[in-house]
Amino acid sequence: MRTEIQNVADVIIEQLRLWGVKRIYGVIGDAIFGFMEGLSRHNDLEWIGVKHESVAAMMASAEAKLTGRIAVCAAQMGPGLTNLMTGLGDAYLDGVPVLAISGQAPTRKIGTAYKQYINQQELVQAITGFSRIVIHPDAVVDTLAQAMFKAVHQATPVHLSIPSDLWSLPCGTKPREPIQIAKPMAGRSQIQQAANMMLTAKRPVILAGNRARLASDAIKKLADRWGCGIVMSYGAKGIIADSHPYLAGGLGEGGNPYASDLCKQSDVVLAIGTSWWPEHHVPGHAQVIHIEERISVIGKVIPSQFGIVGNIAETVGALTACIADYRPDRNWLQVVNHCKQAWNDQNDSERAITSSPLHPAAIVSVIELTTDNDAIIALDEGDVTLWFLRSFKGTAHQLVLSERWRTMGFGLPAAMAAKCSYPNRQVVCVTGDGGLGMVQADLITAARYGLPISVIVFNNGTLQMEQDKMMMKHRRPFETDISNPKFVQIAEASGWAAKRAETNDELRIALDEAKSASKPYLIDVPTAKITHPDFQIQHEGSMNP
Incomplete structure (x- = not known):
């Protein structure tokens, strides 16, 4: 540990390192320039720059779910923080430790009509277990330690606002190591x-x-x-x-x-x-x-x-x-x-359905055949999630998904975070066309950081779950069709390998290629518009043993 007086940015970075943080996900803004300058002087923490802050926060949430460690995201004040909130909501409802760091107006402008200024603590209080603004350099360590302790031991996202002029000021306190607390034993x-x-x-x-x-x-x-x-x-x-x-x-x-x-x-x-x-x-x-x-x-x-x-x-x-x-x-x-x-028999029948476009259960069965037993599978939210959970027969696979927040767009960020955290494991993202459309700009992020993940897109041109639910509630589906780009061309333009797979054999070949590829690989799969059985108005039979 350095003995000379350090500035606020250096102290925060050192404390993050002491608590096991490996990387920070975020988007640069002028209110965190001092933080970025500090990161440029340190090799211990990796900065993963994304296209949209929501992706940064979802990546942090996914990393925390997969590793059990505190994960960190950072953003500009104001709109940067509001964009983080989707991922922080996911961390909050699923109970995982995430630290969000946002810039704030200079101390002399707090409470004024300064650009992008809002009370950020009031903004995030519904989706964090702790949020504070640091207004003096010597308060940084106490506040950061309190935030990180709460995040880790109460499994919740936390947030700190750091005024833009604070980063470069000298800090008179030393970084604090985490307190080790033994897990309780039942009597x-x-x-x-x-x-x-x-x-x-x-x-x-x-x-x-x-x-x-x-x-x-x-x-x-x-x-x-x-x-x-x-x-x-x-x-x-x-x-x-x-x-x-x-x-x-x-x-x-x-x-x-x-x-x-x-x-x-x-x-x-x-x-x-x-x-x-x-x-x-x-x-x-x-x-x-x-x-x-x-x-x-x-x-x-x-x-x-x-x-x-x-x-x-x-x-x-x-x-x-x-x-x-x-x-x-x-x-x-x-x-x-x-x-x-009874379920194995029914499920095997579903998985064996041959159709064009491909039946969702059949797609899942092919994914299962080509996936390592210990692969990490990142699921997006929507109809694709339910088909995967219904049809995939797991062994020692590890799934990561938006369990209670249920946000679309989670799959790609989660897959990228998984590959950052576990570079030697196969990582597969299973997403729908609607979910990928929300975050497709960050296909570039996976290519930029050399993350060889596989993304399978269930493409049926429809927000299928919303359509099914509207029909189940006896409503006429409206505006559930969506317009998609040519995903293969989008992926290739972003630095990916990509293929369109219209048959089981084409999908199997593409998945095998993706598994051994040295760069990210997207597979666009035309998918049949099938009402998921959970949303059918009349469910067929039940088990009466």
């Missing part, structure tokens, strides 16, 4: 109480979410001992391989349509690392045990009777040991097996 009495509830179960179910990813092996051992069905929360593919005998698939939107009946029959549900509790898909009278690592999540969405806060993998392992004498109900295991088999 023996808590574990035993939960185990006693589990021992009463005749029809047990595990509901697992994205926060349970590191507890995968422990969950499988518990499921074997408890003889339970496993259903996954929204977007939680790859935590448990689809081949697991007790895995019934996703619950609710984009999931196994038979899993709702299975879940509703359960008498004890163990919810692990999830806030997913979709109305009309969950039991009304089951006892619910909720395991989380943060107490703030317990009781927020899932109506649990018993909550356990602690390391998820260790807690699940302790519960498994406490139910060693449990004897699974064979009849219930038959129900679970029937649910899984």
Whole structure:
């Protein structure tokens, strides 16, 4: 650490480095010129300059979801900050640590009619857990440390406004290293109480979410001992391989349509690392045990009777040991097996549909064949997301998506952030034509920074989900058709390799080429306009085992 007096920009950069920050996503503006000058003197932090600030914030949110570390984005005051808000909203609702740094008017102009000046703290208060303006150089370290601590330990986005004249002023305080806090351990009495509830179960179910990813092996051992069905929360593919005998698939939107009946029959549900509790898909009278690592999540969405806060993998392992004498109900295991088999049969039929343009489920099946087992898959929002979640059979894949904010345009930024964070893993973006259209200027960003990601565009010229929902609500679809550019030409002009794939074979060949390409690769796939089954006015049959 340097011993000479440093300016504000240098101190902030040093503190970010001490907290494990690797890169900053953003767009340059005059209110952060001092920050940019500081970054030019440091090799420890990479600046990823994007075309639009919303992409910067979505990249930061995606990085935080994938790594668990605090991620950083930066922007100009005023309109730069307002553009960050889409990505900050995603980080806020999905509960991940993101630090947003924005410039602000010079201190002598704060509160005046200065250009672009607004009260930025009031602006972001609905989508951040902490927002402050720093008005003295010696307050920088305290405020930054407080913001970063809150972001990391309360899993929330935070924000700092730095006046433009503050960056170059000398700072009389030293950067502060992060405080290491041990994760809580659930007490023996808590574990035993939960185990006693589990021992009463005749029809047990595990509901697992994205926060349970590191507890995968422990969950499988518990499921074997408890003889339970496993259903996954929204977007939680790859935590448990689809081949697991007790895995019934996703619950609710984009999931196994038979899993709702299975879940509703359960008498004890163990919810692990999830806030997913979709109305009309969950039991009304089951006892619910909720395991989380943060107490703030317990009781927020899932109506649990018993909550356990602690390391998820260790807690699940302790519960498994406490139910060693449990004897699974064979009849219930038959129900679970029937649910899984019925869905596999139906899903295999969907995936085998041959049509021109290609059926969405068939596209997903080809993507599955050419994707590494540990690939990172970035999903955009829209109809394409539900088809992917419905049809993709995961192994150890890691999905990243806008789980609760549900913003279109998330796929491309998330894929770029994934490749920045994990350069040696395959990264695939699955997006619709509507979602890509919102962020397509940042195709140039992927080429500029040499990020060899694969982007598959489901192109049907329609905002399909909105059309389906309007029809489901007995409304006449209006303005749901969209105009698209020639995506292949746009991608090639942006420095990408690109192809249009109109058949399964053409798609498979293109995906194989993309996998080994040294630069980003876009595949434009003409896609059939198919109403997703979740939005059909009359759902076909349900499982009655």
